[in-house]
Amino acid sequence: MPIPPTDPAPGPAAAPAPAVAPPPAVAIEGIWKSFAAPVLRGVSAEFRPGEIHALLGMNGAGKSTLMKIIAGALQPDRGVLHVNGQPVRFRHPREALAAGVAMVYQELDLAPHLTVAANLLLGAEPGRGWGRLDAAAERRAARELLDECGIALDPARRLHDLRTGQRQLVAIAKGFHRARRLLILDEPTSALNAAEVRTLFQLLERLRRGGLGIIYISHRFEELAQIAGRVTVLRNGEIVFSAAAAAGSETAGGDGSSVASASMGRQTAAGFDWPAIAAAMVGEKVAVTRHAAAPPAAAPVRYELRGAALRGQFSGLDLAIRAGEAVGLAGIAGDGRATLAECIFGLRRFDAGEARLDGQPALARGSAEAVRQGLGFIPEDRAQALCPQLPATANATLAAVPAFASWWRLRRRREAAIAADSLAASGVEDRFWRLPSRSLSGGTQQKLLFARWLAQPSRLLILNEPTRGVDIRARRDIQQQIAARLRAGAAVLVVSSDLEELMQLCHRVLVLRRGCVAQELAGDAITREAMLLAAAPAEKTAGSADAGGQP
């Protein structure tokens, strides 16, 4: 076993002494990292054993880069990592693992067809020589590990028979098995229901009390309020806020017990100043140019959704978008926004609800019907929407094929004209038109998808993360595209995690939380703080969390 022993003996009884601060499990000092631009600028922090350290920050703040550096997947340009007081240099995640630091990549590194035991011990299977497996020893080791983590699961079950929450527990146990000093968890609850979140927190609490350091990345203030011993906010590559729970206390171990009871569902007022944290995440109030001109108040309602429901995702949702209006959906990953967009476009079916487009019933039973009705959709992942081998022109006209091709004939000139018009209007340079779409940049691909919904005119355009992963210029171009569609009278629904983008584009923003509209913001009331706090209020009751979950 390559795992070094943990410093404090594991077990609930051996909580670290509250009086003296234990040495940090991992400390970072003056970490700098640049890619095209600086991403981390001199970040220093300490991650203590027996502490759950919440890390917050908006998209692009540098969180994931920092975590990759700590987990050995990236090397810093400058700065030092200390493990147990000793400076180290991880050149590979393997070396971080050997030093007891692991990042849990949710379900990504689990094999669904293997058993729980095989997954837990993957790569470290007990053998009997000559490559033979010792199945009994594997089961035994898995059993011990699950017991140690307090997970009640049969190690012989296969991963694909487990629920998402149970798989998440296995992923964490696997990380714990490999690295017993510091575990990094990235949004571990995004796919879990309330009951699963409680079980997960019990596991984390147990590991924490055993002396494990945990870095917990999440945007759910209510969850952080339950489990975090310390909150650190990263913005533009710098730490702008850091505070321990129960004001001023430097030892996480001391208030661990109150944190523990909170995680069991009792409501507590953990000592974090959430509005200050939200303000720290957002930063100074930079003037945001709002691209969208206000639609005429008398503009007719273009799209209307009433009482939309989908089990486990959302219920009783109402939504109305006027012609020329952009409505944003804000919230946290896993709060039903993306699913709602897919249901509207007919990629999934609502369990209940009624939809109207320009007064006509428009509850699409499939995407083909949705397109016929006049809906357009640009998914979060562009690769899903593009045919990589086909040229830009054919990709642009893919939804409009019936306009120029029939059973017996494809009018190439007509297609070329449609493609040229829509591509030019969408700002795709003509030197790209004949290239296969796989060779285009992300920004150009995104413009190509806008061209698709110009070639096939759409009255309601649904956009999921329209500018994710594109450069600043492409971003501006795309936002101008959206503004142009609005001027032409289309209704636009924007799902985005980029709060600034929602401010720039939207006339109104609905903030979803656990499948319900938590707040509706309009005009100048759309601010980053307002969206953040509405999506993830720190105050919560045990009841409200239970409402969204199913056992």
Place this chain on the structure above:
Amino acid sequence: MSHWWKRLLPYTSLALLFVVLAISSPNFLRLENLGAVLRQATVVTIIAVGMTLVMIAGEIDLSVGSLAALSGVYTAFALQHWTSTAAGIAVGIAVGALLGLINGLLTTRFLVPSFIATLGTMGIFRGWALLVTHGVPVTNIPAAFGALSDGALFGVLPYPVLALAIAAAVGYYLLDHTRLGRYCYALGSNRSACVQSGIPVRRYVLLIFVVAGAFTGLAGAVETARLISGQPTAGIGLELDAIAAVVIGGGTLTGGEGSILGTIAGSFVMALIHNGTDLLGISPFVQEIIIGAVIVAVVGLDELRRLRLRQTEAAL
């Protein structure tokens, strides 16, 4: 999409093979020999035309050998009944389309992956053919139909080659000049992009199997003419020859690429290798080795070329 000139390898291989054989064997260029090559290649090439559509769409049809035999058997039955050549061919095509519909329904409605579904129907169609014929060839068909395979239009264009030319023209037109063809490429390139563009994916996949079945049914009718009987055991292993033709011609198992002209070139490459090795007195055992090596070499070289193309594209 894949303009034929973008993928030169199948054509250059074909031309090279032709030149080499013309030089090394005095009999190769004789009209009778070339005619025989064409006639022999007809059935598999017609099947490969249908297979091209299926494979560009990212599916596969392993049942074509059995499907051709079963359509051929029903062609023979129809000829016994009506003695009309047109009726025989029409029945062959219709039965093929119907069997293709079964393949398509299994794939799109019962969601059995086409590899598995057509692996199943490969056995089912073969058993069906043996059952309805009691394992005995269906003979006693009008001599005029059998004569078709040796005859020629205006004395120059052999009828089987005419059938191939029509099939190829229809396939080419479908693929490059109709909505169905456009969707073939799109479906094989990225299914989810088709869903998100509002294309009724299942309907088109179903249709592609029906069209491929019709082509294969025509091939079955041609085979019946060639053998002057409906043979329930005809066409065993043809599916692999057809797939090889598509792949040599630039198609892939993952879909999105391929062309009718490439497939025809691929099929003729294999026909020329068979013919050439016969003429040169090379053992049929070695023929198999050569054809296998050619498939691997052509596809391997093509992948290399495409890798480089992709790198230059990426550098743009």
